[in-house]
Amino acid sequence: MEERVIEHISKAKSTLFSFELLPPLKGQDFTSTANAIDLLMEFSPAFINITYHQEEVVYENLPNGFMKKKTVRKRPGTVGIAAAIKYRYGVNVVPHIICGGFTKEETENALIDLQFLGINDVLAVRGDPQVGMKKFIPEPEGNQHALELVDQINKLNKGIYLDEELLNTRSMNFCIGVAGYPEKHAESP
DSSP states (O other): OOOOHHHHHHHOSSOOOEEEEOOOOTTOOSHHHHHHHHHHGGGOOSEEEEOOOOOEEEEEEOTTSOEEEEEEOSSOOHHHHHHHHHHHHOOEEEEEEESTTOOHHHHHHHHHHHHHTTOOEEEEEOOOOOTTOSSOOOOTTSOSSHHHHHHHHHHHHTTOOSOTTOOSOOOOOOEEEEOOOTTOOTTOO
């Protein structure tokens, strides 16, 4: 089994280098991301973080002068990019798993995909409010706080899935990183 990020950190004799990247915009390919990573690999990163972005509300002008509200995900591909980096460069990846824009079911499915791909490190964060919103609003049937997201991942690590009728489930094996505020986040319970 490959070394996890926490093991890299605990064994480090000097400062480690890592970096974080955004998935390319929808409609773009992996080339520019790979070119940037190629330049940074000389620094031997211990791991690479890949952000996740929730959907945004945009307005489309219609020929009749009206506007149509649409919800779009401008930067999909976190899971795919994480796998591409892991297997192309042989470096640990830490995809972000966020509360915003995802139901618990969608979160579970993304985690299943990551587990199938051999990606076992994740960063669990609530995420920012949607663009243009001042306050974070969770999806119906979604996680409201990172604490709930961590709890969901920990349950999967014990083989407890949302569908309680599943038999002979496999435990997952995620190492969970979190981002935190020393004095707790202003919106934290």
